[in-house]
Amino acid sequence: MRTLSRLLAAALAAAATLLVPATAHAAPVTGRPVRIMPLGDSITWGEGSSTTSSYRADLWQRLTGGAGLAVDYVGSARSGSLPDTDNEGHSGWRIDQIIASVDGWLATARPDVVLLHIGTNDMNQNYEVASAPARLGTLLDRIHAGAPSAVVLVAQIVPALDATIDARVDSFNAAVPPVLASRAYARLVDLNTTITTADMRDTLHPGDAGYTKMADLWYAALEAELGGGRDWPLLRTGLEPGETATTWTDTAEAAVNVGGYQANLAGMETGPRAETSRGGANALMYSGNDLSASGSYSYMRVFDTHLRLSAASVLTYWIYPQQANGTYVAVDLSFTDGTSLRDSGAADQYGVRAHPQFQGEGGRLAVNRWNLVRVNLGALAGRTVDRVHLGYDQPAGTGPFRGYVDDLAVTGSTRQAADPAAAVNLALKHPATASPACAPAEDAARAADGATAGNSKWCTGTSGATWQTDLGAATTVRTVVVRHASSGGEQNAWNTRAYRIQTSTDATTWTTFATVTANADGITTTTAPPATARHVRLVIDAGQQDGGPTARIYEVEVYSA
CATH class of the missing domain: 3.40.50.1110 (SGNH hydrolase)
Known part of the structure; x- marks a missing residue:
């Protein structure tokens, strides 16, 4: 396999590279x-x-x-x-x-x-x-x-x-x-x-x-x-403005014995709603009413896609069922060869089949909270995803069901975490402090709110600015993802040029986890030897590509994998 360093050998010879501790590795970045x-x-x-x-x-x-x-x-x-x-x-x-x-x-x-x-x-x-x-x-x-x-x-x-x-x-x-x-x-x-x-x-x-x-x-x-x-998502969306939008709303591919959640509705509903969200403002709402105890299902069209799976492909999404019936719901993939994920035998991180019925029966989805579902698609390498569905399938039991799905992704990177807990962003919605912001609505908390849409960023014009978060308890830190200006729709010239990532157990003594120089990308992923930390800090050395101090950080994500 060629790598970016092979592809851009001439450019990289003249540019600085990502600098991390000697045994660390990270996605390559370029100076342009x-x-x-x-x-x-x-x-x-x-x-x-x-x-x-x-x-x-x-x-x-x-x-x-x-x-x-x-x-x-x-x-x-x-x-x-x-x-x-x-x-x-x-x-x-x-x-x-x-x-x-x-x-x-x-x-x-x-x-x-x-x-x-x-x-x-x-x-x-x-x-x-x-x-x-x-x-x-x-x-x-x-x-x-x-x-x-x-x-x-x-x-x-x-x-x-x-x-x-x-x-x-x-x-x-x-x-x-x-x-x-x-x-x-x-x-x-x-x-x-x-x-x-x-x-x-x-x-x-x-x-x-x-x-x-x-x-x-x-x-x-x-x-x-x-x-x-680097992370290479084939599909990634949180249903926020500027992200991949649903192709269909309230459109059933196939349905039996499923009516509407409310009396005036004929069938299952699916569509973006600004009612609750894991991060940001929107999530995909689903609702319906199971009308038969002898078997009911409804598979709803959501995205029209064309995603060719590799041995490293993984499906991830978060689901928030609002009642027990709402746990009999799963994201399903239809392939161009006529097969589907639900009938493939693929299982999630707990060994539960990636099928709405088995997700409900598996007992792993808690009601009224966000649950991560992660399905390794490697055994389906070579197949092409034609459509993404959201399915309800319940062989016995009746009654209404409702819930939400958010942050859906089909990724092709080998950087996936084996432990589902390791895929959780440890910094999400944790307290953050920072150098003075460019505007009141661009404060430190915006870089840990799970959103990149709607100008949700921390911006500062302070030279040598810092941003830091309290993870709440000492934990293992292995990977830090920083989303810069272009990840929020701004120009590449405003992506952070150089910065340091530091860790601490007491917010007083800091250790450099990684140093990034000559970055031009909108998303940087840095993996280094594990550090035990409660606090993670960014130190901005060069804000813009021209070396100016202004930094625009849309999100800082911290992972144990």
Whole structure:
């Protein structure tokens, strides 16, 4: 597997690195944003997208908001509605036309990663189809010559609705792997087999749903290049503004003998509510009424996704049942092969099957409190999540049920904790103090409230500022996650450049847990040898990327794993 240090060797040679005690390890950080060039034709530009954003907007959100990377799209073209509209998408262009201009683009942009989707117009125009794979090889060689340290992700291109054109597409795609076989800098990404006719806006171009699938596939492929051991969520949401929103509300996939929680409702409800939350303002509310003691169920659609699972994939969520019947509820995953998580035999951290019925019978979900559920999906590696459901399933018993689900994530990182208690943020909603804030609504408590939406941050302009929290009791600290400016939707230039993490048992004598320099990312995860601490402190050495003192910290998370 290539790592970020391999990918950005030239950049890292000139930049400082994350400094931690000698035996510590952490997700790599860079001294600048990762430069990504989306390269291709009108599909890269965004034809067929309602905002001409192509896959680039969704991919941007996943890379910056999910993985916490500082990203700079590069290219001479501009299109779309997203924070960075740069790209090299050129409508109607064939492979040979890209070859004719790529040298200049590369010299100007100096990309670290190239996302290449090209060949659609060769197939559409029936232009020397037999030699198109050879032209692709020539293009790859030119890219490698112009950007020798860059990794090139090469797409098997999306299908066409015209049968004749699509047959050419299939032939071209079949020839792509042999072209890549002798080019170690290039990696194959299949963007063809999961795009359906329903995902296409016209003969050649995906619609918004198709572009979202493309973003998911690019994102999954980029973990090997940019992950470097960091948390790499395929899906993560707390239902807050700016986070992944539900695709459906109150929409049943299948239901038997389940009515509404209230008399005027016909069936089970699911949807975001600002009524209670584990952190932030919103959670996914569920409610219904079991009408039969001989078997009842309701599986509700929540998210339309396209998440390819790996051996390291894990599902986590928090659930707050409001009565015993409400414990017969679980997040369920439907896969593109027609199977589901609930019927897979997968189990949670306690060995209880990941099925609504067994979750209720397992006795591990307490009423009127938040419960963590963690399911290892490694045995399902290779399957693709098509939809996320919330299911109620009760073989015996009747009556109303209600509750909430929050902080749902499907992650692909190997950094998952084996012990469920170790996955708990020890700093969440604990007392915090800090140097003077930029404004009264940006005080120390905002960096421990579990939210990054709605400008929920601690901001300070004090030179050498500190922020600290009291965990309540001495405990083992192994990992500290800091969410900087861009994790809350602000610009990368405001991400904290340099800081120290310190620990203490008495808030008087402090020991340096880790020192971070030359950071540009929106989320930093630092793991070091375990320290016993009741208090954790940040010391800001350089607030902004230009060295200015202002620091914007949206969240500090402390973990024992």
